[in-house]
Amino acid sequence: MGKKDAEFCADNSFTGNRGIKSGLKVLIFFGATILLLALSMLLGPSGIGIPDMQSSSGSAIFSLRFSRLLMGMMTGAALSASGVVFQALLRNPLAEPYVLGVSGGAGLGATLSILAGSGLFVSLGLPVVAFLSAVLTLMVVYGIASQGSSGHPSVYSLILSGVIVSSICSSVIMFLVSTASVEGMHNVIWWMLGSLQPVSSAQQVLSAALILGGLGSIWLLSPRLNALALGREMAHYQGLHADLVLVAGLLFATLLAATAVSLSGMIGFVGLIVPHVMRAVFGPDNRKLVPLAALGGGTFLVVCDALARTLLAPIEIPVGVVTALAGGPFFLIILQRRMKQAWIA
Amino acid sequence: MENNALTFSNVSAGYKHRKVLDQVSFTIRAGEFVSLIGPNGCGKSTLLKTAAALLKPLSGVVELFGHDVHLLKPAHRASLLGVVPQKIDSPMAFTVSQIVMNGRISSMGRWGSMSSRDHDLVERSMIYTDVMGLRERFFTELSGGEQQRVALAMVLAQDPEMIMLDESISHLDINHRQEVLKILMNLNREKRMTILLVSHDLTLSASISDRFLLMNSGRLIKVGTPAEVLEPELLSSVYDCDLRVQQDPYSGYLHVSGAIDSLNRQxxxxxxxxxxxxxxxxxxxxxxxxxxxxxxxxxxxxxxxxxxxxxxxxxxxxxxxxxxxxxxxxxxxxxxxxxxxxxxxxxxxxxxxxxxxxxxxxxxxxxxxxxxxxxxxxxxxxxxxxxxxxxxxxxxxxxxxxxxxxxxxxxxxxxxxxxxx
Structure with missing residues (x-):
């Protein structure tokens, strides 16, 4: 190597981690996150502001708000990070956490459990059933997609069988709901709308462990997800166990989504839109995107929940309604401006 | 140093219900520039996929620098062999430098960190292919020729001993094709990189290749120097049309062209x-x-x-x-x-x-x-x-x-x- 070459290579400014600008963006994002989370602690049906911590009701309100914040962070982070992975692996802008039938499967399991339990469902029972049926659905979807493709399901067959299994599940749910009692119907629909009512602490701990584990695994996979964005063949040529990464990614992302569903029911929108917005702002590099989207999704859901319980207090709006109504227009504006940096299809 | 870059020994390969390669045997020596030619659908792409261990042969052995390619660790394989596909497309808006960095994916740290050697290789391959000026641009916004150079940069960043190009230059205009070919020839001459080029441009391939592999319906029909393989009768039967091979009186290059006037005479x-x-x-x-x-x-x-x-x-x-x-x-x-x-x-x-x-x-x-x-x-x-x-x-x-x-x-x-x- 000549002298000139050596000088050139001593400085990696071209491909190195450049960017005061991107660093500043991340910093602003962190600041806004903390601010929004703090703000959401001040909102609730009992009034705006810090509750009186001396009184027992005040501290109960505070701890309730805090556990809803935790619920929101966990659910939002899981859904959003899962969305990032699905979009990267399936190379499809419409991919979202429920694309492989998690929602259909979990919904069907939950519906069966609610209707069978007819009101007396145990707090740990429903989420566990929802989780197990989501995982079962994933296995069915993967099994169908693998048929006739020598064990390597194509992205299209995965999406297709996910959509089909999902719609079969929702048909069965509709049938069950239409034949159910009024009370059963009400419970099922409320569960499907999603809510961040705190679940039992045992389940919270279990879910937190699953979600942290899932997020960590996905973060570890994230550099490989970048390579898979150019397709499975290219990733193989570049020295990846491409199929292994694909299967592991799908598995972890589905587990995250299933855990979120079992915690909070079916909250839509977060897993589709937050990844898009974060990608538009911070670029498509999954190494950065996975943690930022997790944080962004959690914060977004927490803020939406704070609004949901405050706006029409004492009536609580389903949080899924708020995510769509509040987030939709805002995200459309961002996407329209910055779609080019997020996704060119 | 292993002298043979790529060896196929009686390799048959294909898909579930269809055998595409039939008992193919050949050897490419390290440092050779070889063109793989043959009509559409004759199995050229399948051959490349089998060589890169994307397809497992039904029988026979593929050896890459002396190792059975299917027993190689993926990262080791990527350091020996790079593949430039016909076209890469990125659905998301990665910048050019992010795309090129993918070439180092198999040596990245657990969290995707890159060593300074990784950075050096990325930079050097970007300079080599002249895409440094594009590094902040979105890959998807580039012209076809620029994308192909970026793809080449990405593969060069793997620092492989051999690269295979799957008709990667056929759809480039004449200017960019010359440019990419010049890069390939430099790599071959200066760095002794082994190159296997799938090509439909027989004239162009003849001017730069050491040897030709001619395929037809899954079989290797002929292996030899351009002059040996570019036989009008042989080509005409393989491509099922009349072809004429002429030697340029000035450069000595072989020109292959469709022979319209021989059609008239018939x-x-x-x-x-x-x-x-x-x-x-x-x-x-x-x-x-x-x-x-x-x-x-x-x-x-x-x-x-x-x-x-x-x-x-x-x-x-x-x-x-x-x-x-x-x-x-x-x-x-x-x-x-x-x-x-x-x-x-x-x-x-x-x-x-x-x-x-x-x-x-x-x-x-x-x-x-x-x-x-x-x-x-x-x-x-x-x-x-x-x-x-x-x-x-x-x-x-x-x-x-x-x-x-x-x-x-x-x-x-x-x-x-x-x-x-």
């Missing part, structure tokens, strides 16, 4: 047609008439006329006259001779002025001698004689039985009808 019609043209109006006529199998003569043409050039190039017998001078008696006599031995006379949509009005007299003469005369329509717009002389002659010709044609395909039909009569 279905010769034994019908003679004389064309009266000028100013470029005859070129397309000549071409079509030759393809259809007619014997063509033409004239009188000005020596500098573009139709005269075309006639010479197509080996058409032509009567010429000096530029800027009236058509002499010699030329007229010669033209009349041609008309005599022809069955039909065709007038192209040439403009008439006083200088070439004599050509219309030739047509009148042809009509008198009982030849079929076919006139291009629209003489009104092409009469520059000043006194409507050409229009007058043409309407006389039509009255005496000359036919009128509007398009070349219509003309071909008219000619066919008259040759049956």
């Amino acid at each position: 279905k010769k019609l034994n019908r003679n047609v004389h064309v009266i043209a000028g100013g470029g109006s005859g070129i397309e006529l000549y071409r079509r008439l030759l393809i259809e199998g007619y014997e063509v003569t033409t004239g009188v043409l000005n020596r500098l006329d573009s139709d005269a050039e075309a006639a010479r190039a197509l080996n058409i017998e032509v009567v010429l006259e000096q530029p800027f001078s009236p058509v002499g008696a010699d030329a007229i006599a010669k033209a009349l001779q041609m008309i005599n031995s022809s069955d039909s006379v065709i007038l192209s949509s040439v403009p008439f002025g006083s200088g070439n009005l004599v050509n219309l007299d030739l047509a009148r003469e042809a009509l008198k001698r009982g030849k079929t005369v076919l006139l291009a329509d629209g003489i009104v717009d092409r009469d520059y004689t000043g006194g409507k002389a050409a229009i007058q002659i043409v309407s006389n010709l039509m009255r005496d039985g000359a036919l009128c044609w509007h398009s070349i395909s219509e003309l071909m039909l008219q000619l066919q009808q008259h040759s049956h009569n």
Whole structure:
């Protein structure tokens, strides 16, 4: 190597981690996150502001708000990070956490459990059933997609069988709901709308462990997800166990989504839109995107929940309604401006 | 140092219900530049996929620098062999430098961190392929040629011993194709990189390759130097059409081209047609008439006329006259001779002025001698004689039985009808 070459290579400014600008963006994002989370602690049906911590009701309100914040962070982070992975692996802008039938499967399991339990469902029972049926659905979807493709399901067959299994599940749910009692119907629909009512602490701990584990695994996979964005063949040529990464990614992302569903029911929108917005702002590099989207999704859901319980207090709006109504227009504006940096299809 | 880069030993490979490669054996030595040629669907891409361990052979062994490619760890394989696909597409807006960094994916740290060697390789391959200036641009926004250079940079960043290109340059325009080829040749000559190029451009491949592998329906038909493989008979049977191989007298390069005129000779019609043209109006006529199998003569043409050039190039017998001078008696006599031995006379949509009005007299003469005369329509717009002389002659010709044609395909039909009569 000549002298000139050596000088050139001593400085990696071209491909190195450049960017005061991107660093500043991340910093602003962190600041806004903390601010929004703090703000959401001040909102609730009992009034705006810090509750009186001396009184027992005040501290109960505070701890309730805090556990809803935790619920929101966990659910939002899981859904959003899962969305990032699905979009990267399936190379499809419409991919979202429920694309492989998690929602259909979990919904069907939950519906069966609610209707069978007819009101007396145990707090740990429903989420566990929802989780197990989501995982079962994933296995069915993967099994169908693998048929006739020598064990390597194509992205299209995965999406297709996910959509089909999902719609079969929702048909069965509709049938069950239409034949159910009024009370059963009400419970099922409320569960499907999603809510961040705190679940039992045992389940919270279990879910937190699953979600942290899932997020960590996905973060570890994230550099490989970048390579898979150019397709499975290219990733193989570049020295990846491409199929292994694909299967592991799908598995972890589905587990995250299933855990979120079992915690909070079916909250839509977060897993589709937050990844898009974060990608538009911070670029498509999954190494950065996975943690930022997790944080962004959690914060977004927490803020939406704070609004949901405050706006029409004492009536609580389903949080899924708020995510769509509040987030939709805002995200459309961002996407329209910055779609080019997020996704060119 | 292992001397053989890639070895196929009796490899059969393919998909579930379809065997594509049939008992293929060959060796590519380290440092060679080899082109893989063959008609579409003959198994070239399958061969590359098998070489890169994307497809497991049904039988036989693929060895990459002495290792069984299916037993190699993926990262090790990527350090030996890089593959530039026909086209890469990125659905998300990665920048060029992010795309190129993918080439280092197999050596990145657990959290995707890159060592300074990784950065060096990325930078060097970007300089080598001249994409440094594009590094902040979005990959998806680039032109096809730029994307292909970025893809090459990404593969070079793997720092492989050998690269395979799957028709990666076929769809580039001539400028970018030369550019990419120059990079490949430099890599081959300077860094002794082994290159396997799948190509449809036989002429181009012949000029840069050490050896050719010729495939047809899953089998390796011939392996050898370009001159050994580019045999007209062999190629013609493999590609199922007539091909001609010529050596360029200046560079010594081999040129492979489709041989249209040999096609004519096969279905010769034994019908003679004389064309009266000028100013470029005859070129397309000549071409079509030759393809259809007619014997063509033409004239009188000005020596500098573009139709005269075309006639010479197509080996058409032509009567010429000096530029800027009236058509002499010699030329007229010669033209009349041609008309005599022809069955039909065709007038192209040439403009008439006083200088070439004599050509219309030739047509009148042809009509008198009982030849079929076919006139291009629209003489009104092409009469520059000043006194409507050409229009007058043409309407006389039509009255005496000359036919009128509007398009070349219509003309071909008219000619066919008259040759049956």
